[in-house]
Amino acid sequence: MSKHHHDAPLPDPVLRVKALExxxxxxxxxxxxxxxxxxxxxENQVGPKNGAKVVARAWTDPGYRTRLLKDATAAIxxxxxxxxxxxxxxxxxxxxxxxxxxxxxxxxxYPWPVLGLPPVWYKAAPYRARxxxxxxxxLAEFGVELxxxxxxxxxxxxxxxxxxxxxxxxxGTEQLSDQELADLVTRDSMIGAGVVSxxxxxxx
Amino acid sequence: xxxxxxxxxxxxxxxxxxxxxEAVFQHEWERRAFALTLAMGARAQxxxxxxRYAREQMSPSHYLLSSYYEHWLHGLEHxxxxxxxxxxxxxxxxxxxxxxxxxxxAA
Numbered sequence: 001m002s003k004h005h006h007d008a009p010l011p012d013p014v015l016r017v018k019a020l021e022x023x024x025x026x027x028x029x030x031x032x033x034x035x036x037x038x039x040x041x042x043e044n045q046v047g048p049k050n051g052a053k054v055v056a057r058a059w060t061d062p063g064y065r066t067r068l069l070k071d072a073t074a075a076i077x078x079x080x081x082x083x084x085x086x087x088x089x090x091x092x093x094x095x096x097x098x099x100x101x102x103x104x105x106x107x108x109x110y111p112w113p114v115l116g117l118p119p120v121w122y123k124a125a126p127y128r129a130r131x132x133x134x135x136x137x138x139l140a141e142f143g144v145e146l147x148x149x150x151x152x153x154x155x156x157x158x159x160x161x162x163x164x165x166x167x168x169x170x171x172g173t174e175q176l177s178d179q180e181l182a183d184l185v186t187r188d189s190m191i192g193a194g195v196v197s198x199x200x201x202x203x204x
Numbered sequence: 205x206x207x208x209x210x211x212x213x214x215x216x217x218x219x220x221x222x223x224x225x226e227a228v229f230q231h232e233w234e235r236r237a238f239a240l241t242l243a244m245g246a247r248a249q250x251x252x253x254x255x256r257y258a259r260e261q262m263s264p265s266h267y268l269l270s271s272y273y274e275h276w277l278h279g280l281e282h283x284x285x286x287x288x289x290x291x292x293x294x295x296x297x298x299x300x301x302x303x304x305x306x307x308x309x310a311a
Contacts, residue, residue, distance in 0.1 A: 013274050017233045019298035020281065021240055023290050029247070035239040042238070043228045084242075105212030107256055108272065117238075119226050123272040126217040133213045141220060156212065159252045 047116035050081045051164060052185035054114060056178045058091075059169045069093060072164065076114060086113035086162060092155060093166040094192070099146055101139065101154045101192035102163040103131035109157035111164050115190060122191065132156065142193045165190050170198035208264035234273040241280050250283050258282040 024030045054076055058065040068075040072089035076082065089111055092100040104110065105128045110118040121127050130138050135152045139145075146152065155163045167189040173181060176199070188194030211217075229235045245255060259279035260267075267275065284290045 013237070013271075013277055014231075014233045015299050015302060016277055016281070016295075017236045017240070018302050019295055020277070020284075020290070021236055022302070023294055023298055024240060024244070024284075027290070029289060030240060030243045034243055035236070038239040038242050039229075039235045043235070047228075103212075106209050107259070117228055119222070120230070120272070121220050121222045124221065125211055125214075125268065127220045128211040129214040129217045130220070133215075138220060142222075159256060 042112070042117050046112060048114075048185075048187035048190060049182070050079070050116075051111070051114035051187070051190045052182040053178070054079055054081070054164070055166060055185045055190065056181035058166055059181055060178055065166075068166070076164075081113040083113050085109070086111050088161050089114075089164060090155075090161060091164050091166050092153065092192075094168045094195075096168075097149070098151050098153060099139070099144075099192065100163075100165045101131060101135050101152060102157060102165060103128060103154060104157040105129070105132055106156075107159075109159055109162055111162040114164055115187060119187070139193065142188065144193070144195055165192040167192075167194075167196045170196050172198045172200065207260050208262070208267040209260045237273040237277045237280070241276050244280060244284070249287060249289075255279050255283065258286075 021030070021035075025032055054068065057079065058068050064075065064078075067078075068091050072091040073082075073087070075091075076086065076089055092102075094100055104122070108118050108123040110122065127138065132154050135154050136146060139152070157163055167185065169181070170184065173184070176184075180199070184196050184199060186194050186196065189196045229238070241255070245252070250258075256279070259275045259282075261282055262270070262275060262278050266278075270278075281290075281292075281295065285292050285295075
């Protein structure tokens with residue numbers, strides 16, 4: 001790769017990954033079984049379902065909500081979710097007056113233990129550039145229309161600190177169990193790029 | 205340090221492009237790039253900040269034209285070469301080898 005001119009096209013990433021993987025296995029630097037396990041973990045095991053359980057519990061258990069807002073890392077660990085890229089968590093709560101939105105302008109920092117790996121749009125230039133400059137416009141494109149009186153707070157994640165939005169609980173959900181509530185919670189609502197709809201609301 | 209990665213507030217990128225029902229990985233090579241990066245990261249020869257710094261060493265034009273896991277791949281190659289864990293020549297040679305073996309595989 002060093003032979004390439006600075007701006008000349010690089011070889012196809014398919015080829016580059018194959019070459020690197022075969023060299024690292026050959027040198028004993030990586031174990032193929034460990035690679036498969038990592039892929040399975042982040043493709044199939046860890047995801048926004050974890051975050052949804054945290055949100056549902058915060059909605060139904062006031063003591064948990066208090067702990068979550070005070071020390072998110074510990075409260076999330078109580079639910080069994082911890083580890084890589086979630087070492088230091090902050091939970092920000094949406095209210096009638098405040099809407100929170102999370103971005104990582106520099107890269108793709110995201111709370112893996114509760115949301116899994118970030119979607120492509122979160123990592124791509126348009127969102128990273130615009131979320132801090134015109135958050136209301138970005139939110140409108142996501143279908144989130146906020147009244148002018150609602151304050152928008154944008155949180156720029158870092159490698160050290162990751163945010164989870166505690167969305168507002170939809171009306172008419174008093175009878176639902178924690179699991180039914182968790183089923184309503186979307187990934188986007190925990191980034192702040194969406195709101196949670198009640199069970200009877202139709203998806204637009 | 206500023207650089208092409210410092211995108212906050214920049215104009216001209218257009219609408220946020222969302223893929224409905226998006227899969228965690230879009231391509232098999234992304235799975236491999238992800239896992240290799242995590243596996244090598246777990247060996248603790250570098251930390252997350254060093255990984256990010258390595259990704260930010262891409263030329264600005266490459267950075268903008270390449271996809272997310274290509275940034276990771278660049279970062280991993282950079283860190284490995286820097287520490288002598290693998291050489292650029294070895295990577296190039298292996299790429300050439302794989303390239304020439306492809307027609308045989310693709311029967």
